[in-house]
Amino acid sequence: MGVLWESALRTISQILTAGVAITAFALLLYAFAFNLRESVARAFILILACVVLVYTGESIASASDQPMVIETMLRLKWVGLIFFPATYLHFSDSLLTLTGRPSRGRRKLAVWLTYSFSILSVALIPLNILVGPYFENGSPAPYLSHTKYTILFAVYYVGIMIVAGSLLLRAFQRTVTKTSRRRMIYLLTGATVAAVGTYPYLLFGSNLFTQNTTLFWIMVSMSSAAVGVFLVIMAYAVAFFGVTWPDRLVKSRLFKWLLRGPFTASIALAITTVIRRLGLLWGESYNAFVPIFMVATVLGMEYLITLIAPFWERLLFYGRDREDIAQIQSLEDHLLTRSDLNQFLEIVTATICDLLQVKGSFIAMMNGAGLELLTTTGDDIAFREIETSDDLLNLSMKKGSHMQGDFFYWNGHLLIPLVYDDPQNGKHFLGLCGFPWEEDRQMEEEYLRSINLLAYRVAIALRDWRMQQQVFLSLESLQPQVALIQQLRATSSYNKTSVLLDEVDLPEEDFVSWVKDALSHYWGGPKLTESPLLNLNIVQSALKESDGNPVNALRSILKTAIEAIKPEGERRFTADWILYNILDLKFLEGRKVREVASRLALSEADLYRKQKIAIEAVSKTIIGMELAAREEDQ
Numbered sequence: 341m342g343v344l345w346e347s348a349l350r351t352i353s354q355i356l357t358a359g360v361a362i363t364a365f366a367l368l369l370y371a372f373a374f375n376l377r378e379s380v381a382r383a384f385i386l387i388l389a390c391v392v393l394v395y396t397g398e399s400i401a402s403a404s405d406q407p408m409v410i411e412t413m414l415r416l417k418w419v420g421l422i423f424f425p426a427t428y429l430h431f432s433d434s435l436l437t438l439t440g441r442p443s444r445g446r447r448k449l450a451v452w453l454t455y456s457f458s459i460l461s462v463a464l465i466p467l468n469i470l471v472g473p474y475f476e477n478g479s480p481a482p483y484l485s486h487t488k489y490t491i492l493f494a495v496y497y498v499g500i501m502i503v504a505g506s507l508l509l510r511a512f513q514r515t516v517t518k519t520s521r522r523r524m525i526y527l528l529t530g531a532t533v534a535a536v537g538t539y540p541y542l543l544f545g546s547n548l549f550t551q552n553t554t555l556f557w558i559m560v561s562m563s564s565a566a567v568g569v570f571l572v573i574m575a576y577a578v579a580f581f582g583v584t585w586p587d588r589l590v591k592s593r594l595f596k597w598l599l600r601g602p603f604t605a606s607i608a609l610a611i612t613t614v615i616r617r618l619g620l621l622w623g624e625s626y627n628a629f630v631p632i633f634m635v636a637t638v639l640g641m642e643y644l645i646t647l648i649a650p651f652w653e654r655l656l657f658y659g660r661d662r663e664d665i666a667q668i669q670s671l672e673d674h675l676l677t678r679s680d681l682n683q684f685l686e687i688v689t690a691t692i693c694d695l696l697q698v699k700g701s702f703i704a705m706m707n708g709a710g711l712e713l714l715t716t717t718g719d720d721i722a723f724r725e726i727e728t729s730d731d732l733l734n735l736s737m738k739k740g741s742h743m744q745g746d747f748f749y750w751n752g753h754l755l756i757p758l759v760y761d762d763p764q765n766g767k768h769f770l771g772l773c774g775f776p777w778e779e780d781r782q783m784e785e786e787y788l789r790s791i792n793l794l795a796y797r798v799a800i801a802l803r804d805w806r807m808q809q810q811v812f813l814s815l816e817s818l819q820p821q822v823a824l825i826q827q828l829r830a831t832s833s834y835n836k837t838s839v840l841l842d843e844v845d846l847p848e849e850d851f852v853s854w855v856k857d858a859l860s861h862y863w864g865g866p867k868l869t870e871s872p873l874l875n876l877n878i879v880q881s882a883l884k885e886s887d888g889n890p891v892n893a894l895r896s897i898l899k900t901a902i903e904a905i906k907p908e909g910e911r912r913f914t915a916d917w918i919l920y921n922i923l924d925l926k927f928l929e930g931r932k933v934r935e936v937a938s939r940l941a942l943s944e945a946d947l948y949r950k951q952k953i954a955i956e957a958v959s960k961t962i963i964g965m966e967l968a969a970r971e972e973d974q
Contacts, residue, residue, distance in 0.1 A: 349557035349558060349561065350402075350557050351613070352557075352561050353402075353557050353560045353561045353564065354399065354402050354403060354613070355606075355609070355610045355613055356560075356561050356564035356565050356568070357395055357398050357399045357402065357560070357564050358395075358399040358403075358606070358609055358613075359564070359568055359602070359606040359609070359610070360391070360395045360564050360567050360568040360571070361391075361392060361395035361396040361398075361399050362602045362605045362606050362609065363568050363571060363572065363598075363602040363606065364388050364391040364392045364395060364571060365388075365392050365396070365602075366597065366598070366601040366602040366605070367388055367571060367572070367575045367602070368385060368388040368389060368392055369601075370575070370594065370597050370601075371384060371385045371388060371575065371578070372385070373593075378434075378438075379434035379437065379438075380431065380434045380435055380438055380578060381578060382434075383427060383430040383431035383433075383434045384431060384574065384575070384578045386423070386427040386430065386431075387424075387427045387428065387431055387534070387574075388571070388575075389420075389423075389427075390420040390421075390423050390424045390427055391420065391534065391567070391571065392420070393416055393417060393419055393420030393423075394417050394420035394421055394424075395564070395567075396413075396416070396417075397413040397414060397415075397416040397417030397418075397420065398413070398414075398417050400413045401413035401414050401417070407474070410474070411474040411484075414474065414484050415465050415466075415471075415484065418465055418470070418471055418484065419462055419465070421497075422458050422461045422462055422465075422470075422493070423455075423458045423462075424497070424535070425454060425458070425496065425497055425500035425501060425504070426451070426454035426455045426457070426458045426500075428500070428501060428504040428531065428535060429450060429451055429454050429500055429503060429504045429507075430451045430454075430455075431504070431531070432503075432504040432505070432507035432508045432511070432531075433447045433448070433450075433451055433507060435507070435508060435511045435524075435527065436507050436508075436510055436511040436514075438511070439511050439514040439515060440514060441510070441511075441514060447507070450503075454500060457496075461493065464489075468487070469487065469489060470487065470489050470490060470493060471484040471485070471486065471487060471490055472484060472485035472486060472487050472490075473485055501535045504531070504535075505528075505531070505532065505535075508524075508527065508528050508531060509528070511524065512524040512525070512528055523577040524577075526573045526574065526576065526577040527574055527577050527578070529570060529573070530570035530571065530573045530574035530577070531574065533566045533567060533569075533570040534567050534570060534571060534574070536563070572598060575594065576591070576594055579594055596645075596649070599641075599645045600642065600645055603641070604637075604638060604641040604642065604645075607637055607641060608634050608637040608638050608641070611633050611634070611637050612630055612633060612634045612637075615629050615630050615633050616630055676801070676804055676805055676808055681714070681801060681805050682714065682715055684798075684801055685703045685714055685715040685798065685801070686715050686717065688701075688703065688773075688794050688797070688798055689701035689702065689703060689715055689716065689717035690717050691794060692717075692773075692775055692791065692794065693717055693718055693775070695787060695790060695791075696775065696777075696783075696787060696791075698718075698775045698776050698777065699718045699776055700716065700717055700718025700775060700776060701716070701717050701718065701773070701774070701775040702715065702716040702717070702726065702772075702773070702774055702775070703715050703716075703758075703771065703772070703773050703798060704726055704771050704772045704773075704774075705758075705770060705771035705802055706769060706770060706771050711726055711732070711771065711772065713726060714771075725751075726772070726774075732750055732751075735748070735750065749777070749779050750774075752776055752777075752778075753774045753775065753776055753777060754774060754775060754776075754777035755772050755773070755774040756772065756773045756774065756791065756792075756795045757769060757772060758770045758771045758772060758773055758795060758798055758799040758802060759799060760799045760800065760802075760803045768803070770799055770802040770803060770806070771798075771802055773794075773795050773798055851959050851962075851963065852955060852956055852959045854871055854872050854873050855873070855898070855955055855958055855959045855962065856955045857871065858871045858873055858894065858898060859898060859923070859927040859955065859958070860927070862895065862898065862927045862928065862930070863930060868891060868894065868895070869891050871894060873894055873897075873962075874890050874891075874894055876897070876962070876966050877966060877969045878897055878962070878965050878966050878969045879893045879894050879897055880893075881969060882894075882896055882897060897962065897965070898958070898962075899928065900965075901958045901961040901962045901965070902920065902923045902924065902927075902928065902958060904961045905919055905920055905923075905954070905957050905958065905961065906920045907920065913939070913940060913941075918940065918950055919950065919953060919954040919957060920954075921939075921940055922936065922940065922947065922950055922951050922954050923951075923954050923955075923958065925939060925940070926951065933947065933948075
């Protein structure tokens with residue numbers, strides 16, 4: 341009975357050890373999604389790497405029956421153990437620096453000395469100096485025999501961990517908010533449990549565990565379970581450092597990864613191990629049930645996670661913001677994209693052609709000061725002049741001031757103004773729907789009602805599209821300010837002086853989109869008048885030359901940046917002038933894409949590719965101007 345009990349404990353220990361190795365490796369992969377500019381995140385990655393080495397080595401060694409494999413894995417485990425103190429000291433120093441107490445040189449020196457000592461100690465492993473030769477018949481499990489230096493390393497391990505713990509305690513005392521203090525407690529507890537949980541592996545071969553193998557397996561099982569849990573808690577706390585994502589998003593992403601990654605893998609491994617051990621009772625270590633249960637477990641877990649994900653997200657992470665987030669998610673689910681709009685309009689134009697047996701149909705939308713063809717069916721050549729005819733535009737605006745259904749003829753086409761009658765704000769002319777039609781041809785009443793119904797629904801779709809675009813513009817203008825607040829919140833959670841900084845860098849990738857938006861409304865529009873670029877120092881400095889008008893100042897900065905990429909000499913339409921010509925014709929002169937492409941002998945697809953390069957060049961120029969202005973101010 342005692343042997344059976346010890347075998348069960350050993351199996352449980354092996355499962356838990358493998359589970360910790362899987363969890364640590366999964367967290368290590370996930371940690372690379374953290375803000376790696378933060379020293380805390382980088383130090384935590386090193387801690388996870390040590391945990392992976394320790395628990396992977398122990399897991400493989402305990403499951404293998406090949407002496408060479410076991411010895412290799414045990415030595416690999418010792419590599420992780422040796423680097424553990426250095427990584428913890430590095431982590432605690434980084435955390436204390438984050439709270440506003442940077443090292444004056446002594447802590448950094450101590451970190452580098454511990455890393456140097458660790459490298460030297462690893463070099464001693466193959467020489468059987470730090471640890472002795474492999475002891476195959478060791479109790480309670482095979483191990484590397486101890487030397488006098490092993491005991492000294494165990495003392496060193498405890499000493500460095502105590503120093504690292506004192507630094508973590510100082511960091512905790514310097515935190516300023518309830519949230520940051522709570523997360524610091526997670527880090528303190530997690531670091532303590534992980535450090536203590538790996539310490540039993542230093543005591544393999546001691547008389548205490550040799551005589552009490554059951555106690556050893558109980559201790560190892562408990563320490564493995566605790567290390568796995570608190571590694572997750574530490575990863576949760578570290579995931580918030582230096583990121584501007586809201587807390588709910590950090591929690592949700594980490595929780596999804598844990599469920600789909602290490603949790604699912606650990607459950608599958610545990611069930612597979614149990615099935616394999618049961619097979620041993622019948623004299624067959626590997627049987628057909630092993631892969632069947634493994635696949636079924638993985639698929640079942642993924643299905644359950646997908647099924648319950650929306651519920652646990654709302655329950656665990658949204659809190660009092662559930663209604664607001666539900667509205668945003670509802671907007672995303674019911675979003676009318678440009679593809680959705682085009683698909684609906686294509687259905688409408690095709691229905692008109694089938695219903696009236698005409699050769700083609702079109703729908704055009706008011707865009708700025710002109711009409712823009714959204715979709716055509718049939719012979720689209722006959723519809724090309726619709727976008728360029730000023731007479732049609734004036735006639736459409738006049739007819740559009742009346743009710744929906746006022747058909748009129750123009751150039752061999754029957755046109756229907758798309759009008760939405762808003763009870764509060766009156767009528768809005770949104771565009772035109774039309775098709776070829778003889779002026780003296782009568783339309784049956786049934787067809788007339790159907791066409792009016794289709795036109796009314798198109799008007800609703802265009803109205804909704806416009807309202808949605810206005811929402812996007814508002815969100816776009818709000819995004820930089822929200823990003824700034826989120827960044828200040830993230831950087832100030834552990835260091836209150838961060839909120840007083842005059843300059844906070846915004847995400848660089850957004851800068852190109854801001855420049856593109858400002859250029860697209862160069863001659864007027866919300867993307868220029870509400871652009872985040874208005875806050876640049878160079879724009880503020882240009883206010884005097886622009887009579888105090890910030891929009892004109894930004895316009896002058898954009899023009900200066902475009903002129904900066906202009907080649908020397910007289911203007912030509914050659915390859916070296918292509919970027920400047922695109923910017924000048926498209927944005928400064930305001931010509932249409934088709935016209936610019938024709939003038940520069942480019943396809944529209946090639947034009948868009950080169951336009952992207954040109955805008956990036958303008959963005960780099962403006963960034964250079966801004967940095968130069970800041971240096972001059974300093």
